[in-house]
Amino acid sequence: MISKELFKSRKFIVLFSMAVNIILILIGSFWFESNSMHLELSIILLLSLLLGPFSILGFAIVEIVYWILFLDMSNVPTILLSFTSLLVLGIMPWKLWYSLNYKQRYGIPSLNSFYSFFKIIDIALVMVLLTYLFFNQIFNLTVSLNLESYFMIITFGIVLLLLGIGLCAKFNIALYTPTVQFKEYIPEKLYRLFFISALILLIVTFRTPNVFCFGLILILLIIYLFKPFDEGIFKINSVGKITIFYNLFFSIFLIIALIPTILLISFTIIGFYNYYDFASEFFNYLLILSGFLLAIFIPLLIYFLFLDNQLIRPINQLSKYLSEEINDDDDLKRLVVNLNSITVSNEIKSLSESLLNMEREYVDYSANLLDVTKEKERYETELKLANEIQHAMIPTDFEKFDDNNNVRLWGLMKAAREVGGDFYDYFKIDEDHIGFVIGDVSGKGVATSLIMVKSMTLIRDYVCHYSDLSEALHEVNNELCKDDIGDLFVGCWLGKLNTKTGVLSYVNAGHKNPLIKKNDGDFEFLDVKPGLLLAGMEDMHYEENVIHLNHDDMLFLYTDGVTFANDGNGLYGEERLQKILNQNKDNEIDVILKSVEKDINEFCNNHELVDDTTMLIIKMN
Numbered sequence: 115m116i117s118k119e120l121f122k123s124r125k126f127i128v129l130f131s132m133a134v135n136i137i138l139i140l141i142g143s144f145w146f147e148s149n150s151m152h153l154e155l156s157i158i159l160l161l162s163l164l165l166g167p168f169s170i171l172g173f174a175i176v177e178i179v180y181w182i183l184f185l186d187m188s189n190v191p192t193i194l195l196s197f198t199s200l201l202v203l204g205i206m207p208w209k210l211w212y213s214l215n216y217k218q219r220y221g222i223p224s225l226n227s228f229y230s231f232f233k234i235i236d237i238a239l240v241m242v243l244l245t246y247l248f249f250n251q252i253f254n255l256t257v258s259l260n261l262e263s264y265f266m267i268i269t270f271g272i273v274l275l276l277l278g279i280g281l282c283a284k285f286n287i288a289l290y291t292p293t294v295q296f297k298e299y300i301p302e303k304l305y306r307l308f309f310i311s312a313l314i315l316l317i318v319t320f321r322t323p324n325v326f327c328f329g330l331i332l333i334l335l336i337i338y339l340f341k342p343f344d345e346g347i348f349k350i351n352s353v354g355k356i357t358i359f360y361n362l363f364f365s366i367f368l369i370i371a372l373i374p375t376i377l378l379i380s381f382t383i384i385g386f387y388n389y390y391d392f393a394s395e396f397f398n399y400l401l402i403l404s405g406f407l408l409a410i411f412i413p414l415l416i417y418f419l420f421l422d423n424q425l426i427r428p429i430n431q432l433s434k435y436l437s438e439e440i441n442d443d444d445d446l447k448r449l450v451v452n453l454n455s456i457t458v459s460n461e462i463k464s465l466s467e468s469l470l471n472m473e474r475e476y477v478d479y480s481a482n483l484l485d486v487t488k489e490k491e492r493y494e495t496e497l498k499l500a501n502e503i504q505h506a507m508i509p510t511d512f513e514k515f516d517d518n519n520n521v522r523l524w525g526l527m528k529a530a531r532e533v534g535g536d537f538y539d540y541f542k543i544d545e546d547h548i549g550f551v552i553g554d555v556s557g558k559g560v561a562t563s564l565i566m567v568k569s570m571t572l573i574r575d576y577v578c579h580y581s582d583l584s585e586a587l588h589e590v591n592n593e594l595c596k597d598d599i600g601d602l603f604v605g606c607w608l609g610k611l612n613t614k615t616g617v618l619s620y621v622n623a624g625h626k627n628p629l630i631k632k633n634d635g636d637f638e639f640l641d642v643k644p645g646l647l648l649a650g651m652e653d654m655h656y657e658e659n660v661i662h663l664n665h666d667d668m669l670f671l672y673t674d675g676v677t678f679a680n681d682g683n684g685l686y687g688e689e690r691l692q693k694i695l696n697q698n699k700d701n702e703i704d705v706i707l708k709s710v711e712k713d714i715n716e717f718c719n720n721h722e723l724v725d726d727t728t729m730l731i732i733k734m735n
Contacts (some may be wrong), residue, residue, distance in 0.1 A: 127165050128169070138157055155245065156274060157173070158204050158271065159241065159272065159275045160275045164275075164278050166291075167290075168290070206237075209341070212292055213343070214236065225276065225360040226426070229422075238268060240313070283356045292343045302341070309341075424462075425462070432456065435452040504563050523550070525538045525730040526728065529726050536728035537551075537553050543610065547610055549577045549578070549610050552607050553607070554604070554675075554728070555602060556601070556604075557602050576590050584657060587606075587656045594648055603624070605626075616664055622643075624645060625673075626672060629692060629695060630667070631669075637699060639688070666734065670730075670731050672728065675727040680718065694709060694710055707729050707731055
């Protein structure tokens with residue numbers, strides 16, 4: 115992370131390029147005779163394209179100092195001219211990269227397509243011309259280069275550039291890209307005209323340049339360096355990527371270019387030849403090899419163009435098109451047009467068609483999912499509303515109802531889902547009697563809750579109309595059977611209590627038997643054989659039973675969600691229910707219910723309930 119951040123500092127870039135130049139000068143001076151190689155010039159492409167103008171500044175400073183100290187350059191005008199020439203020579207590749215725009219493809223220096231490769235070759239050719247002008251004609255007495263040097267510098271320079279591109283991509287090092295839009299002093303076309311004029315003049319006077327031509331060329335190139343950048347450049351990503359084209363090209367180029375160099379180093383190290391004699395013969399061999407490379411270079415270019423058109427570019431297009439967000443039919447139509455623009459007729463085309471089918475299925479799935487989501491949201495809204503209605507119907511005004519009734523009541527209902535089938539109710543019949551009921555509708559969901567509401571309404575109406583509970587339930591049962599509620603049934607325990615005498619009459623229609631606590635005793639099950647469930651069969655007879663409640667007697671009613679509570683290994687059961695009731699029999703009725711609820715939660719390890727849980731307790735005062 116530290117090294118990556120350092121490359122964002124211009125001072126570090128200057129110092130880094132100075133250090134690299136010093137290292138290459140030392141290697142070149144040690145390895146090659148009479149300092150005729152100038153191996154450090156091969157680093158210009160890398161420094162310029164990847165690290166920008168400030169790296170060239172550091173390079174030029176070291177190079178001029180080296181010329182002054184070791185190559186006897188002492189004339190001040192020549193030093194200044196040389197320094198300026200080095201800056202122009204070094205900054206030119208960076209300027210050309212962000213000015214030459216093949217097929218409107220702005221981007222950082224990379225090797226991700228044939229066009230970026232062709233762009234690098236163009237820049238390298240311009241560098242050859244400028245290097246020849248500067249070093250072989252103008253500074254011929256001090257830093258002239260021979261043909262072998264050109265071959266080694268260009269070959270080694272491109273290898274270093276490719277290595278640099280790969281390292282920057284691997285370590286996520288941001289390259290130095292233009293950050294300032296310079297002022298346009300002259301029309302944009304004139305900048306191009308000056309650059310083209312400089313190249314033409316350079317080519318025309320290639321064999322016989324003079325100081326005047328050199329000065330004019332240098333001025334034209336300096337003017338071109340002030341050409342403002344296009345605004346599109348400032349939107350490019352400054353971090354490179356390693357692509358298939360890069361890996362392929364680099365491996366081929368590295369093998370072709372480095373075999374001779376490896377042979378030279380190997381023979382020299384093991385001492386097979388005298389170094390200087392062998393080097394002379396070796397560079398003669400390089401001249402022959404360069405002709406061979408030139409002979410295979412054009413076929414190689416054609417091969418890379420073929421790869422780019424048939425493999426690299428279609429893959430890049432496919433990646434780009436598929437990265438675009440697809441949300442609706444319009445986006446899908448745009449994707450179809452884009453994928454149809456991939457004109458190759460190979461596996462990539464088949465892949466694009468397969469991916470297009472996947473996108474179609476995805477759009478259809480998204481549309482269906484959207485419909486399902488809307489339906490689910492609507493259903494959840496309805497369930498929430500049903501839940502609110504259901505809970506609004508369950509009475510909870512316990513303390514208000516207890517006033518002047520000589521009894522105390524407390525109830526609790528927890529639905530396992532949004533709405534449930536359990537219910538309890540209590541109501542005043544007349545001045546001496548109250549009615550209460552607890553029930554459970556089979557099944558779950560909205561239909562169950564509707565039957566629950568109807569059952570509560572019918573029971574309350576008929577209990578107030580008939581003095582005999584068995585007749586009231588008989589009518590309720592017939593009404594539910596007439597409605598043809600399908601496989602849904604209603605179990606309930608219905609009671610009518612005379613609050614003055616304590617006489618309790620009750621009917622059990624297929625429900626759990628309650629527990630009763632008499633005097634100072636414990637809770638015991640009120641064992642009475644239950645009748646048939648409501649809504650099972652018309653004209654059923656239900657038997658009414660009567661008991662007497664005294665002061666402090668309690669009656670505990672519950673649904674099967676209490677005893678059927680499951681911890682994954684077994685049921686809560688009637689025995690545990692009876693035990694917890696007796697442990698809390700001396701507490702207030704609301705505390706008794708809360709104790710039972712807490713014990714059920716602890717038994718189930720606070721897991722989600724699988725059935726509705728409903729309880730109702732009545733105590734005589």
